[in-house]
Amino acid sequence: MSDYKKRSEIIIRKLRQSGLKMTPQRLAIVNVLAKSEGHPSVEDIHARLKKEFPTMSLATVYRNIVLLKSLGEVLELGFPDGSNRYDGNRPFPHPHLICIKCKKILDPDLDSLEKMKKEVESETNFRILSHRLDFFGICSACLSEKV
Amino acid sequence: MSDYKKRSEIIIRKLRQSGLKMTPQRLAIVNVLAKSEGHPSVEDIHARLKKEFPTMSLATVYRNIVLLKSLGEVLELGFPDGSNRYDGNRPFPHPHLICIKCKKILDPDLDSLEKMKKEVESETNFRILSHRLDFFGICSACLSEKV
DNA sequence: TATTAAATGATAATTGTTATCATTTAATAC
DNA sequence: GTATTAAATGATAACAATTATCATTTAATA
Numbered sequence: 001m002s003d004y005k006k007r008s009e010i011i012i013r014k015l016r017q018s019g020l021k022m023t024p025q026r027l028a029i030v031n032v033l034a035k036s037e038g039h040p041s042v043e044d045i046h047a048r049l050k051k052e053f054p055t056m057s058l059a060t061v062y063r064n065i066v067l068l069k070s071l072g073e074v075l076e077l078g079f080p081d082g083s084n085r086y087d088g089n090r091p092f093p094h095p096h097l098i099c100i101k102c103k104k105i106l107d108p109d110l111d112s113l114e115k116m117k118k119e120v121e122s123e124t125n126f127r128i129l130s131h132r133l134d135f136f137g138i139c140s141a142c143l144s145e146k147v
Numbered sequence: 148m149s150d151y152k153k154r155s156e157i158i159i160r161k162l163r164q165s166g167l168k169m170t171p172q173r174l175a176i177v178n179v180l181a182k183s184e185g186h187p188s189v190e191d192i193h194a195r196l197k198k199e200f201p202t203m204s205l206a207t208v209y210r211n212i213v214l215l216k217s218l219g220e221v222l223e224l225g226f227p228d229g230s231n232r233y234d235g236n237r238p239f240p241h242p243h244l245i246c247i248k249c250k251k252i253l254d255p256d257l258d259s260l261e262k263m264k265k266e267v268e269s270e271t272n273f274r275i276l277s278h279r280l281d282f283f284g285i286c287s288a289c290l291s292e293k294v
Numbered sequence: 295t296a297t298t299a300a301a302t303g304a305t306a307a308t309t310g311t312t313a314t315c316a317t318t319t320a321a322t323a324c
Numbered sequence: 325g326t327a328t329t330a331a332a333t334g335a336t337a338a339c340a341a342t343t344a345t346c347a348t349t350t351a352a353t354a
Binding site: 100108109110111116123128132136 | 223225226227229242244246247253255256257258259260262263264266267270271272273274275276277278279280281282283284285286287290
């Protein structure tokens with residue numbers, strides 16, 4: 001079974017355990033977020049589901065994202081331009097590489113992050129509970145493009 | 148001369164060089180941002196200057212921040228709750244320690260960040276132009292507080 | 295099938311920010 | 325000092341993203 005289907009099932013199980021109703025709209029939103037292809041915005045999700053659910057309300061997308069965030073099953077990525085995009089596939093803080101040219105978001109592995117957190121905690125006496133690490137620049141695909 | 152007065156002068160010099168007018172309101176806003184005590188929000192700046200300039204408009208604060216950002220003399224700190232705060236004292240990207248209890252923002256030194264950027268660039272072929280690194284948690288003052 | 299609490303859809307309200315425009319003012323030339 | 329003019333300001337309207345409201349619909353359960 002694919003990675004995102006597993007994520008869907010995990011999220012849906014948690015929703016059921018919380019005594020919440022499984023509506024077709026909710027299921028569809030969870031599926032899009034579990035996949036999180038391209039780290040969709042609210043508008044992206046709404047647009048993607050408009051065909052299947054012509055009456056799908058923006059409010060429903062917002063409501064379900066708020067719910068899933070509160071359950072810890074969706075990560076909100078807020079960007080410097082004020083826009084928000086969402087990741088239900090990796091709902092824990094993790095570094096991003098954000099291409100300012102093609103707007104793609106990559107999720108690199110970064111072994112040194114844990115080391116850095118330890119360095120900060122020992123040097124400053126600050127107890128780290130969460131973090132945010134984003135690199136902005138040009139991805140390899142855009143770098144190798146002819147202008 | 149204090150650090151922030153030097154920052155003021157640098158910013159003011161750049162504004163003059165750009166052929167912009169030095170109004171009393173602009174000077175006052177620059178001074179608050181050059182100091183950046185507590186990393187003020189737009190509202191903070193507006194409130195702080197209301198006594199000296201009773202007619203100071205919010206729009207003027209916004210306009211001058213946009214201007215100073217475009218000159219690279221102010222850094223905008225956008226937080227997960229959607230709020231923005233500003234730093235005209237260190238207008239380059241740098242890590243923050245953000246206390247979720249007392250809301251204070253600390254600026255730690257972090258030698259390992261440059262190393263991490265090199266690691267990312269060599270492993271992923273991504274050209275890093277800028278970054279954002281924030282740690283959320285509890286500061287030492289709040290940790291040692293009696294409950 | 296009936297019941298009921300929860301979810302939805304439509305849309306109003308809210309908030310933070312930007313745009314508009316008439317008025318004021320800093321910089322400059324005289 | 326006065327006149328000139330482009331820029332800045334103040335007041336407020338417009339805007340966009342998000343949240344709240346409320347009547348209607350629906351999933352879960354009996």
